[in-house]
Amino acid sequence: MSENLNQRIVLAARPQGLPVPGDFRLEETPVPQPGAGEVLMETLFLSLDPYMRGRMGLVKSYAQPVAIGGVMVGGTVSKVVQSRHPDWQEGDIAVAYAGWQRFALSDGSGLRRLDPAAPLSAALGALGMPGFTAYAGLRNIGKPKPGETVAVAAATGPVGSAVGQIARIHGARAVGITTGAHKLAFARDELGFDAVVDHKAPDFTAQLAAACPQGIDVYFENVGGTVWDGVFPLLNPFARVPVCGLIAQYNHPGEPQPGPDRLAVTMREILSRSLTLRGFVMTEFWDSQQDDFLRDATAWAADGRLRWREDIVQGLENAPEAFIGLLQGRNFGKLVVQLGAA
Amino acid sequence: MSENLNQRIVLAARPQGLPVPGDFRLEETPVPQPGAGEVLMETLFLSLDPYMRGRMGLVKSYAQPVAIGGVMVGGTVSKVVQSRHPDWQEGDIAVAYAGWQRFALSDGSGLRRLDPAAPLSAALGALGMPGFTAYAGLRNIGKPKPGETVAVAAATGPVGSAVGQIARIHGARAVGITTGAHKLAFARDELGFDAVVDHKAPDFTAQLAAACPQGIDVYFENVGGTVWDGVFPLLNPFARVPVCGLIAQYNHPGEPQPGPDRLAVTMREILSRSLTLRGFVMTEFWDSQQDDFLRDATAWAADGRLRWREDIVQGLENAPEAFIGLLQGRNFGKLVVQLGAA
Numbered sequence: 001m002s003e004n005l006n007q008r009i010v011l012a013a014r015p016q017g018l019p020v021p022g023d024f025r026l027e028e029t030p031v032p033q034p035g036a037g038e039v040l041m042e043t044l045f046l047s048l049d050p051y052m053r054g055r056m057g058l059v060k061s062y063a064q065p066v067a068i069g070g071v072m073v074g075g076t077v078s079k080v081v082q083s084r085h086p087d088w089q090e091g092d093i094a095v096a097y098a099g100w101q102r103f104a105l106s107d108g109s110g111l112r113r114l115d116p117a118a119p120l121s122a123a124l125g126a127l128g129m130p131g132f133t134a135y136a137g138l139r140n141i142g143k144p145k146p147g148e149t150v151a152v153a154a155a156t157g158p159v160g161s162a163v164g165q166i167a168r169i170h171g172a173r174a175v176g177i178t179t180g181a182h183k184l185a186f187a188r189d190e191l192g193f194d195a196v197v198d199h200k201a202p203d204f205t206a207q208l209a210a211a212c213p214q215g216i217d218v219y220f221e222n223v224g225g226t227v228w229d230g231v232f233p234l235l236n237p238f239a240r241v242p243v244c245g246l247i248a249q250y251n252h253p254g255e256p257q258p259g260p261d262r263l264a265v266t267m268r269e270i271l272s273r274s275l276t277l278r279g280f281v282m283t284e285f286w287d288s289q290q291d292d293f294l295r296d297a298t299a300w301a302a303d304g305r306l307r308w309r310e311d312i313v314q315g316l317e318n319a320p321e322a323f324i325g326l327l328q329g330r331n332f333g334k335l336v337v338q339l340g341a342a
Numbered sequence: 343m344s345e346n347l348n349q350r351i352v353l354a355a356r357p358q359g360l361p362v363p364g365d366f367r368l369e370e371t372p373v374p375q376p377g378a379g380e381v382l383m384e385t386l387f388l389s390l391d392p393y394m395r396g397r398m399g400l401v402k403s404y405a406q407p408v409a410i411g412g413v414m415v416g417g418t419v420s421k422v423v424q425s426r427h428p429d430w431q432e433g434d435i436a437v438a439y440a441g442w443q444r445f446a447l448s449d450g451s452g453l454r455r456l457d458p459a460a461p462l463s464a465a466l467g468a469l470g471m472p473g474f475t476a477y478a479g480l481r482n483i484g485k486p487k488p489g490e491t492v493a494v495a496a497a498t499g500p501v502g503s504a505v506g507q508i509a510r511i512h513g514a515r516a517v518g519i520t521t522g523a524h525k526l527a528f529a530r531d532e533l534g535f536d537a538v539v540d541h542k543a544p545d546f547t548a549q550l551a552a553a554c555p556q557g558i559d560v561y562f563e564n565v566g567g568t569v570w571d572g573v574f575p576l577l578n579p580f581a582r583v584p585v586c587g588l589i590a591q592y593n594h595p596g597e598p599q600p601g602p603d604r605l606a607v608t609m610r611e612i613l614s615r616s617l618t619l620r621g622f623v624m625t626e627f628w629d630s631q632q633d634d635f636l637r638d639a640t641a642w643a644a645d646g647r648l649r650w651r652e653d654i655v656q657g658l659e660n661a662p663e664a665f666i667g668l669l670q671g672r673n674f675g676k677l678v679v680q681l682g683a684a
Binding site: 054221224228243244245246249256257258259260261262263264265266267268269270271272273274275276277278279280281284 | 563566570585586587588591598599600601602603604605606607608609610611612613614615616617618619620621622623626
């Protein structure tokens with residue numbers, strides 16, 4: 001592959017259920033040339049996140065689907081390699097939304113400058129969109145109070161791990177749900193969850209209840225599926241449920257689910273326990289709260305209260321397989337593809 | 343029946359589905375005598391409300407069930423007929439929670455003094471608990487903005503009619519859902535709903551969509567059941583759903599519902615449209631907001647912006663049949679039982 005060619009991964013076909021490698025296609029195209037007011041950016045790190053599964057389908061969501069033949073979308077840490085924009089110089093580093101490709105143009109909108117000395121890939125994780133999802137969901141919806149119990153699944157992932165740690169910073173008790181001995185141990189020992197529960201254990205529901213003797217006041221919903229069934233009976237009166245992701249459902253968005261229909265009983269419990277369910281996408285809060293977040297999260301990272309683990313895959317060509325693994329929970333920590341070095 | 347006997351209606355049996363007259367029993371017992379610090383109150387008006395169905399069953403709800411043989415609970419407008427309490431005198435009128443009976447004792451707690459010249463029964467409707475349910479649900483959860491669309495069912499009932507009128511006071515557009523030509527006309531012509539829709543029309547969903555060309559920003563959920571199915575697809579991004587009642591489900595609280603299971607798709611839409619579902623019972627807000635409510639609602643009633651219709655049944659012995667009719671939507675306006683005159 002030539003340095004003079006852009007490499008990009010496009011959507012080849014809309015997946016049926018779990019995506020397969022054939023749903024993606026690696027293409028080589030000429031490197032685009034920046035026009036007046038534009039910069040050419042080279043991708044250093046590409047973020048892989050569950051929401052991308054939604055963009056591969058046609059089911060209406062909070063964003064437009066990727067077109068067949070279109071470049072897969074995604075957040076990136078990118079380096080300016082050529083600039084015709086007054087605010088940007090060659091060598092500058094920025095968070096961008098360049099997608100699954102090596103080179104992309106930008107007119108500067110949506111770029112956020114990064115300190116080249118900072119941990120760059122973290123700007124896609126704990127110090128970026130997933131971290132902000134945790135921060136904003138707790139600040140605006142979950143609102144944990146000291147002594148309350150906050151539960152979250154995918155507890156070693158970038159959102160879940162930040163939820164647990166920020167909950168503890170608020171004085172709440174954090175209960176992490178994940179699976180596998182290594183992830184459970186990491187959540188407890190490295191991330192500081194007060195209790196951890198294996199959602200694949202046969203007695204998951206009983207384990208979760210034992211881990212939440214005072215019930216659950218905030219359930220940060222980022223997975224859906226069977227975890228919800230264990231959590232729901234434990235929700236305390238006035239519990240808050242920020243809903244930011246439903247990865248367990250992403251592969252089967254349109255299919256009718258077998259009965260019984262749990263909607264009526266769910267609504268009854270929402271009423272009788274004065275529950276709050278609130279869906280959100282972090283973009284709702286980004287403009288007004290990003291400064292607070294970047295200040296707080298940077299400080300917490302510096303003093304060790306906000307930690308994270310990354311799962312870094314080398315090479316754009318390995319992004320599809322890594323993404324498919326993400327949807328199956330095979331990653332361990334924030335999944336990032338490294339394309340180049342700063 | 344003697345003036346010297348108390349009459350009261352007790353729960354004879356827990357209903358299976360819709361209550362039947364045999365689930366209630368009228369008893370006569372001695373009129374109780376007030377002790378030191380107590381008052382004897384005579385019931386003038388008894389409020390009948392859907393939540394009482396919940397109290398007849400054993401399914402866990404936000405309040406304790408009525409015991410078998412216990413007096414049915416309920417809000418009342420009562421007159422002090424004997425007082426050994428320093429704050430109350432014979433002839434004083436109060437809102438109380440004396441239940442389905444002619445006489446009751448009180449130590450003064452929970453009594454709210456009424457102006458004897460005011461419309462007394464309205465203190466059980468638009469100017470009481472149902473009106474406050476509408477007020478608090480909109481103020482704290484629905485938060486309608488000018489130009490937004492607020493939809494509510496049971497639109498001629500005490501909660502629904504207040505929701506529509508208060509929504510319009512906030513500058514929102516009010517869409518009322520009910521059934522029957524008289525109720526539809528009353529909602530439109532007397533209560534001022536901007537549009538009305540018959541939920542029993544074969545094309546209800548299409549009618550509702552036509553009545554909400556800009557979608558629905560606030561759906562005040564007080565009925566559940568099939569109305570929800572029509573409303574849900576119309577909810578706009580960031581729509582708010584205060585959930586205060588589910589009358590359509592009250593008769594079948596524990597039964598599994600036939601599939602498909604709509605929970606997953608509901609959660610997905612909560613996420614993709616950033617919806618808020620929030621259950622509440624008006625008592626949550628009563629202590630902190632009752633003064634505001636009584637001030638506002640009294641002023642709105644005086645200037646004609648808050649109107650109501652009452653369905654007054656004479657005689658305690660007719661309360662069970664009237665209550666059974668309420669659960670079937672047979673009443674037209676706030677259902678109140680009149681026991682005596684002030």
